[in-house]
Amino acid sequence: DAKTTQPNSMESNEEEPVHLPCNHSTISGTDYIHWYRQLPSQGPEYVIHGLTSNVNNRMASLAIAEDRKSSTLILHRATLRDAAVYYCILREWGGTSYGKLTFGQGTILTVHP
Amino acid sequence: GAVVSQHPSRVICKSGTSVKIECRSLDFQATTMFWYRQFPKQSLMLMATSNEGSKATYEQGVEKDKFLINHASLTLSTLTVTSAHPEDSSFYICSARDRYGGAFGNQPQHFGDGTRLSIL
Numbered sequence: 462d463a464k465t466t467q468p469n470s471m472e473s474n475e476e477e478p479v480h481l482p483c484n485h486s487t488i489s490g491t492d493y494i495h496w497y498r499q500l501p502s503q504g505p506e507y508v509i510h511g512l513t514s515n516v517n518n519r520m521a522s523l524a525i526a527e528d529r530k531s532s533t534l535i536l537h538r539a540t541l542r543d544a545a546v547y548y549c550i551l552r553e554w555g556g557t558s559y560g561k562l563t564f565g566q567g568t569i570l571t572v573h574p
Numbered sequence: 575g576a577v578v579s580q581h582p583s584r585v586i587c588k589s590g591t592s593v594k595i596e597c598r599s600l601d602f603q604a605t606t607m608f609w610y611r612q613f614p615k616q617s618l619m620l621m622a623t624s625n626e627g628s629k630a631t632y633e634q635g636v637e638k639d640k641f642l643i644n645h646a647s648l649t650l651s652t653l654t655v656t657s658a659h660p661e662d663s664s665f666y667i668c669s670a671r672d673r674y675g676g677a678f679g680n681q682p683q684h685f686g687d688g689t690r691l692s693i694l
Binding site for chain 2: 491492493495497499502503504505506507510512548552553558559560561562563564565566567
């Protein structure tokens with residue numbers, strides 16, 4: 462499985478934007494970039510995913526580098542409810558993996574009031 | 575949005591007991607479900623991939639006789655921890671892939687809220 466590298470932790474203030482980086486230098490052409498987050502004592506929650514173009518949804522934006530070797534999850538205005546562990550994961554387009562997700566250590570986001 | 579229901583949310587039982595955890599996709603059909611385990615302060619670790627109507631595929635190091643997985647329908651997969659011992663205490667999480675969601679990579683994976691298993 463292609464791997465990703467994320468900072469162990471990041472901090473932000475409430476109502477400020479947050480940029481969470483992810484490096485994936487060994488990404489293959491058919492790997493999608495997925496982001497999930499996990500609040501304490503809960504299962505992971507889907508945030509966003511993309512292949513080549515930047516993506517926006519109601520939760521966040523995903524900026525993908527032109528060479529696809531890195532990406533950034535953008536939370537436009539952090540709230541206390543955004544405090545969580547954020548996982549950047551490469552997911553195969555198809556194949557025998559059935560789309561399984563391999564979780565790394567993620568980034569612990571702390572949001573200060 | 576797609577919902578995955580996991581039950582029970584918490585189990586406390588004695589050593590030697592077998593425990594069954596259910597994972598249901600409520601508003602979509604799931605040909606594939608995944609089971610993860612998470613120890614405190616650690617990331618999720620994939621245990622097995624479960625495909626409807628066929629045997630589960632276990633990750634290396636996961637005992638298939640210890641963790642029995644059944645995926646008999648398109649909306650239900652179960653994980654049974656047989657003869658559980660204190661070292662099996664963990665947070666177990668299931669997830670499911672929508673049968674009609676398109677290419678594996680181009681669809682979200684939907685997760686349950688997890689089951690906290692405590693073996694005394």
